[in-house]
Amino acid sequence: MTIQPTGAEHVAPVAGDVPEPGAVTVVIPTFNEAGNVRELLRRIADAVPHRVPCEVVFVDDSTDDTPAVIADAARYCPFPVTVLHRDTPDGGLGGAVVEGLKAATADWVVVMDADLQHPPALVPDLLATGEKEGADLVVASRYLPGGSRAGLAGGYRVAVSRGATWLAKGAFPRALGSVSDPMSGFFAIRRSAVTADALKPLGYKILLELAVRCRPTGVAEVPFVFEERYAGESKSTAKEGLRFLRHLVELRTASPLARMAAFGLIGLTGFVPNLAALYVLTGLGVHYLPAEILANQFGVAWNFLLIEVLLFRDRRHHRHWADRVGRFALLANADLVVRIPLIALFVGQLQLSALPATALALLTTFVLRFAGTEALVYLPRRARAARTGRNPR
Numbered sequence: 305m306t307i308q309p310t311g312a313e314h315v316a317p318v319a320g321d322v323p324e325p326g327a328v329t330v331v332i333p334t335f336n337e338a339g340n341v342r343e344l345l346r347r348i349a350d351a352v353p354h355r356v357p358c359e360v361v362f363v364d365d366s367t368d369d370t371p372a373v374i375a376d377a378a379r380y381c382p383f384p385v386t387v388l389h390r391d392t393p394d395g396g397l398g399g400a401v402v403e404g405l406k407a408a409t410a411d412w413v414v415v416m417d418a419d420l421q422h423p424p425a426l427v428p429d430l431l432a433t434g435e436k437e438g439a440d441l442v443v444a445s446r447y448l449p450g451g452s453r454a455g456l457a458g459g460y461r462v463a464v465s466r467g468a469t470w471l472a473k474g475a476f477p478r479a480l481g482s483v484s485d486p487m488s489g490f491f492a493i494r495r496s497a498v499t500a501d502a503l504k505p506l507g508y509k510i511l512l513e514l515a516v517r518c519r520p521t522g523v524a525e526v527p528f529v530f531e532e533r534y535a536g537e538s539k540s541t542a543k544e545g546l547r548f549l550r551h552l553v554e555l556r557t558a559s560p561l562a563r564m565a566a567f568g569l570i571g572l573t574g575f576v577p578n579l580a581a582l583y584v585l586t587g588l589g590v591h592y593l594p595a596e597i598l599a600n601q602f603g604v605a606w607n608f609l610l611i612e613v614l615l616f617r618d619r620r621h622h623r624h625w626a627d628r629v630g631r632f633a634l635l636a637n638a639d640l641v642v643r644i645p646l647i648a649l650f651v652g653q654l655q656l657s658a659l660p661a662t663a664l665a666l667l668t669t670f671v672l673r674f675a676g677t678e679a680l681v682y683l684p685r686r687a688r689a690a691r692t693g694r695n696p697r
Contacts, residue, residue: 328352328412328431328492330360330424331404333397337418338370339535342377344418349381351425358427359384361407362418363400365393397489398510402503405495414492415510419533422490426528430492433524440497440520443511444528445485451527472512479516482523486512490528493520504554504618554617560678563615567674570610578603597640604636611677619682631681639669 330348334341345360352358364371364387371387378385388403395402401415412431416422426444434442446453447469472486480486491511497520503513514520582599586592608629612620620628643665650661 327357327410328359328414328427329404329408329410329495330358330414330416330427331401331408332360332362332416332418333400333404334362334364334366334370334374334418335393335397336366336368336370338366338368338373340418340420340533341370341374343535344420344424345374345377345381345385347420347424348427349383352427353382355428356431357383359386359410361385361404362387363404363407364389365400395504398503398513401510402500405498406500408495411495412492413495413498414490416490419535421531421533423528423531426490426526427492429526433526434492434494437522437524439522439524440494441515441522442492442524442526443483443485443488444490445483445488445525446528446530447484448525448527451485452529468509472509476512476516479519480512482525483511483515484525486515497521550614550617554614563678564671564674566615567611567677568670570607570614571670573610574603574607577606600637600640601633604633607636608632616678616682622683623681628681632677635673635676635680639673642672643669 330352332344341362348358348360360381360383362371362374362385364374366389371389374385374387386407388407390400390403393399404415405413412434414427414430416424416427422444430442430444433439445451468487469485473480473483476486487509488511489509493514497518498514499518503517515523578599581602582592582595585595585598590598611632612628623631646665646668647661650656650664654661656664
């Protein structure tokens with residue numbers, strides 16, 4: 305048994321020598337699962353080692369005595385057990401899984417929860433299916449014949465799970481077309497198919513992250529019964545649901561073209577606060593010209609908040625928030641100044657009528673505003689580091 309706190313000194317093994325790595329590394333993220341890990345290790349020991357050599361890596365974000373309980377239980381395990389305790393739970397459960405993937409030594413990695421809703425007896429079957437079908441990813445699915453979501457407590461959680469599944473598959477029909485249960489937290493993946501540096505996990509849906517960013521070749525599925533939690537309380541909360549939605553948007557807008565489309569949709573929603581403010585201001589007797597300028601700021605503020613949260617969340621640290629606000633407001637308001645001369649140019653030089661000239665000016669300023677926002681407000685780390693002569697860290 306090895307306990308290794310990330311960002312801290314390595315702690316020597318506490319229960320004998322660690323044997324050679326097995327054929328599968330079982331990665332288990334934990335957060336206050338002291339009541340589950342002893343039974344979990346017992347079931348893994350009963351089901352896995354006699355069929356396939358294994359090692360177990362816990363990545364722990366706990367604030368209770370979970371690491372100590374694992375250390376005690378590991379003394380009776382016929383396979384090596386390692387704990388990586390994280391001082392800062394970056395990326396949530398998904399970030400913990402990425403740390404486990406980096407620490408894995410076997411060709412296959414199985415990811416499962418610690419609450420025993422994922423049956424350890426299925427681990428060898430996941431690997432066998434992957435080898436038989438030549439797949440890089442094998443998903444344990446609740447939605448195949450023979451599978452069940454019986455362990456989901458209540459109709460609310462069932463509805464949320466189903467809704468999240470439809471959203472994910474609708475957003476990524478190609479990457480998830482052959483995955484019936486993209487919300488599953490129980491799966492096997494070949495370590496060679498994982499590009500850990502490309503992963504940007506957010507929350508607990510790491511399978512979605514792996515399937516979309518790593519695009520494993522060949523996907524297979526195995527049915528499983530999602531069982532009831534053995535001990536403790538579920539970590540699924542409304543906050544995690546919001547993180548999932550934000551993660552889905554980030555994955556969907558990873559390409560520049562998709563980000564531009566999302567940027568345009570956000571811009572369209574900005575008309576609502578803009579027009580509402582214009583209605584109120586003119587109703588108070590403000591002249592329509594200054595009212596339009598003031599109302600435009602409400603739309604700018606609305607757009608900025610959505611863009612910050614949905615499109616460029618991972619780039620906000622490149623500049624101070626006040627700097628980002630100022631630059632974004634300048635670009636957004638410059639649109640009003642640039643559009644009129646462009647319309648005049650298109651009418652005078654291209655001989656366009658007013659309507660197509662206005663449409664072309666809107667399209668031109670939109671593209672310029674998107675490019676300016678991405679480059680001048682949310683400058684990527686590498687580009688900024690190159691300009692300043694510093695290496696990105």
